Amino acid sequence: MSFLVWRQYRSQAAFAALVLAVFGAVLIITGLKMASQWHTILSACTASGTCASLHEGQTSLGSVVGHDFAILSMLGPAVFGMLVGAPLLAREYEARTMDFAWAQSVTRTRWLLVKVGWVLLAAAVWGGVLAELVTWWSGPRNAAFQNWFQPNYFDQQGIVPIGYSVFATALGIAAGALFRRTLPAVAIVVGGFIGMRVWLSQDVRAHYMTPVTTYFGVAGNFNPPAGSLQVGSGMTGPNGQVLAQNFNSNVGVFNGVPISSLPHACQSLASQASMSAQNAANRCLAAAGYHSYASYQPASRYWAFQGIETGIYLAVALLLVAVTFYVVRHRDA
Amino acid sequence: MSVLVWRLYRAQAAIAAVLLTAFAAVLVITGLSMASQWHTMLLGCTASGTCGDLGATMSLGGSVAGHDLVLLSLAAPVLFGMLVGAPLLAHEFEARTTDFAWAQSVTRRRWLLVKVGWTLLAAAVWGGVMAALVTWWSGPRNALLENAFQPSTFDMQGIVPIGYAVFATALGIAAGALLRRTLSAIAITLGGFIGLRLLIANAVRPHYLGTVTAYFSPKLSTFTPPASAWVVSQGLVGKTGSSGVRGFATYQPASHYWPFQGIETGIYVALALVLLAVTYVVVTRRDA
Numbered sequence: 294m295s296f297l298v299w300r301q302y303r304s305q306a307a308f309a310a311l312v313l314a315v316f317g318a319v320l321i322i323t324g325l326k327m328a329s330q331w332h333t334i335l336s337a338c339t340a341s342g343t344c345a346s347l348h349e350g351q352t353s354l355g356s357v358v359g360h361d362f363a364i365l366s367m368l369g370p371a372v373f374g375m376l377v378g379a380p381l382l383a384r385e386y387e388a389r390t391m392d393f394a395w396a397q398s399v400t401r402t403r404w405l406l407v408k409v410g411w412v413l414l415a416a417a418v419w420g421g422v423l424a425e426l427v428t429w430w431s432g433p434r435n436a437a438f439q440n441w442f443q444p445n446y447f448d449q450q451g452i453v454p455i456g457y458s459v460f461a462t463a464l465g466i467a468a469g470a471l472f473r474r475t476l477p478a479v480a481i482v483v484g485g486f487i488g489m490r491v492w493l494s495q496d497v498r499a500h501y502m503t504p505v506t507t508y509f510g511v512a513g514n515f516n517p518p519a520g521s522l523q524v525g526s527g528m529t530g531p532n533g534q535v536l537a538q539n540f541n542s543n544v545g546v547f548n549g550v551p552i553s554s555l556p557h558a559c560q561s562l563a564s565q566a567s568m569s570a571q572n573a574a575n576r577c578l579a580a581a582g583y584h585s586y587a588s589y590q591p592a593s594r595y596w597a598f599q600g601i602e603t604g605i606y607l608a609v610a611l612l613l614v615a616v617t618f619y620v621v622r623h624r625d626a
Numbered sequence: 627m628s629v630l631v632w633r634l635y636r637a638q639a640a641i642a643a644v645l646l647t648a649f650a651a652v653l654v655i656t657g658l659s660m661a662s663q664w665h666t667m668l669l670g671c672t673a674s675g676t677c678g679d680l681g682a683t684m685s686l687g688g689s690v691a692g693h694d695l696v697l698l699s700l701a702a703p704v705l706f707g708m709l710v711g712a713p714l715l716a717h718e719f720e721a722r723t724t725d726f727a728w729a730q731s732v733t734r735r736r737w738l739l740v741k742v743g744w745t746l747l748a749a750a751v752w753g754g755v756m757a758a759l760v761t762w763w764s765g766p767r768n769a770l771l772e773n774a775f776q777p778s779t780f781d782m783q784g785i786v787p788i789g790y791a792v793f794a795t796a797l798g799i800a801a802g803a804l805l806r807r808t809l810s811a812i813a814i815t816l817g818g819f820i821g822l823r824l825l826i827a828n829a830v831r832p833h834y835l836g837t838v839t840a841y842f843s844p845k846l847s848t849f850t851p852p853a854s855a856w857v858v859s860q861g862l863v864g865k866t867g868s869s870g871v872r873g874f875a876t877y878q879p880a881s882h883y884w885p886f887q888g889i890e891t892g893i894y895v896a897l898a899l900v901l902l903a904v905t906y907v908v909v910t911r912r913d914a
Contacts, residue, residue, distance in 0.1 A: 376813055476713055480641075483705060
C-alpha cells in the first residue's frame with residue numbers, strides 16, 4: 294500500500310523537491326550575502342557605538358529577492374493543501390478510481406490511513422523545510438530588528454508553518470471527501486486557510502497567555518522590552534479601569550481618550566492645543582490617579598506561543614482527518 | 627452557444643456574485659466610516675491650521691476588516707485564473723466532454739471563441755469591480771498618505787487589476803489547453819502569475835517612463851519629493867569638478883500615475899492576447 298502511494302505521488306514529490314531546491318538555493322545565496330552584510334554593519338556600529346539604534350527602515354538588510362521568497366513562504370502551506378490535499382480523495386471520486394481501489398483486498402480504512410498518513414507527513418516536511426530555511430535566512434534581521442514575534446514574521450519562522458501545512462492539507466482532504474469534486478475542494482482550501490489564518494493571528498494569538506502589563510505616568514514614555522509583542526496600550530482611570538479609546542477622531546480626544554470621559558477639572562486644559570495646557574492636563578490627570586499602561590507578551594514566550602499555535606492547527610487537522618474517516622467509511626461505494 | 631456557456635457557469639457566476647457582494651458590503655460600511663473620520667480630521671486641522679503636517683501626525687486605519695479585504699484583493703485575479711481559467715479547457719479534456727462538444731454542429735473555433743470570450747469578459751468585470759471598490763475605499767488614505775503610486779497600493783487600484791485578472795485567466799486557459807490536466811494548470815497559473823507580478827513590479831515598472839532627479843545639499847538631511855511621487859532611488863553622489871557630495875532623489879512624479887496604470891494594464895492584456903493565440907492554435911490544430 295505504501296508502495297502504491299509512492300507510485301501515485303512520485304511526480305508530485307519530484308516537483309515539490311525541485312521547488313524546495315530552488316527556494317533553498319535563493320535563500321542560501323541571499324542569506325549568506327546578508328550574513329556578511331550584517332557582519333559589516335555590526336563592525337561599523339561597534340566602532341561608532343551606535344549599535345543600539347539599528348532599526349528596520351533605516352538599516353536595509355537582505356535582498357529584495359530573498360525578502361520576496363520569505364514572504365512567499367507563507368503561501369507554501371496553502372499551495373500544498375490545494376494541489377496535494379484537495380485532489381487526494383476528490384480526484385479519486387471524480388475519476389471513479391476508488392471503485393477499483395475499494396474492490397481490492399486492502400480495506401477502505403487501511404487504504405485511507407496509508408494514503409492520508411504519508412501525505413500529511415509530506416506536508417509536515419514541506420512546511421518544516423520552508424520554515425527552517427526562512428528562520429536561518431532571517432537570523433540577521435531578527436537580531437537587528439528584534440521583530441520575530443511580530444505578525445507575519447512569527448508566521449514564517451519556527452515550527453508554526455508545519456502546523457499550517459498539515460492543517461491546509463487535512464482541510465483539502467476533508468473538503469474533497471465531502472464534495473467529491475476537486476475544484477470546490479481547492480476553493481475551500483483557499484478560503485478556509487486564509488480565513489483561519491487571518492482570524493487566529495489577528496484576534497486570537499494575542500490572548501494565548503495573559504499579557505504582562507506595565508503602568509507608568511500619564512505623560513511618561515515606555516517601550517516594551519526588545520523582541521516582545523505589544524498587544525495593548527492606553528490610559529487607566531483612578532480605579533485602575535481601562536478607559537475606552539477613540540482613534541477615529543482627532544477632535545475632542547486627549548491621548549486617544551475622549552475628553553468627555555476625563556475628570557471635569559482636567560477637561561478644559563485637555564481641550565486646549567497649546568503645549569503648556571497639554572502638560573498641565575497631564576499633571577491634572579496624574580493628580581487624579583490616572584496612569585498610562587502598555588501590555589505585551591515578552592520575548593521569552595516566543596517558543597511557548599509557537600507551540601500553542603502549532604498545537605491548535607494540528608488539533609484542527611486531526612478533527613478534519615476524523616471527519617474524513619467517518620465520511621469515507623460510512624459512504625456507500 | 628452563449629446560452630450553453632451561461633448554463634455551464636451559472637453556479638460559478640452565483641458564487642462570484644456572492645463574494646463580490648460580501649466584499650462590497652464590508653468595504654462600503656468601513657469606507658463610509660473612514661470617509662467621515664477623514665471629514666472630521668479635515669475640519670479639525672482647518673480650524674487649527676495644521677493641515678500641512680496632517681500626514682505626519684495622524685493615522686487613518688480604516689478598520690482591520692476593511693484593510694484585510696483590500697490586501698486580499700491582490701489575490702483575487704489569480705483566484706479567478708485558478709478556479710475558472712485553468713479548468714476551462716483542462717476539465718473538458720479530463721472529462722472528455724470535448725469529444726461530445728466537438729461532435730456537434732458548432733465548429734471547434736466558435737466553441738472556443740464564445741467560451742473564452744465570455745470568461746475573459748467576466749474576469750475583466752471581476753477585476754474591475756474589485757478595483758473600483760478598493761479605489762473608492764482608499765480615497766481618504768490616498769489623500770492623507772499620498773501613497774497611491776507606491777508598490778502594492780498601485781497594484782490594487784485604478785485599472786491594473788483588470789489587466790491582472792484577464793492575464794491570470796488567459797494563463798489558466800492556455801495552461802489547460804497545453805497540459806490538459808486541471809491541477810497542473812492551476813499550479814502553472816499560481817506560479818506564473820506570482821512570478822510575473824513580482825518581476826514586473828520590482829524590476830520593470832520603475833522604468834516605464836523617464837524619471838525626474840532632484841539634487842539637494844546633503845546638509846538638508848531629508849528631501850521630500852512632490853506629493854504622491856514614487857521615489858525609485860535616492861542616495862549621495864560625488865559632484866564632478868568640485869569637492870563635496872550632493873544628495874539625490876530619483877522619482878516618478880505623480881503625473882505619471884495614470885500613464886503607468888495604462889502601460890502596465892497594456893502589458894498584461896498584450897501577454898493575455900499572446901496566451902490566447904497559443905490556446906487557439908493548440909485547440910484548433912489538435913486531433914480530437
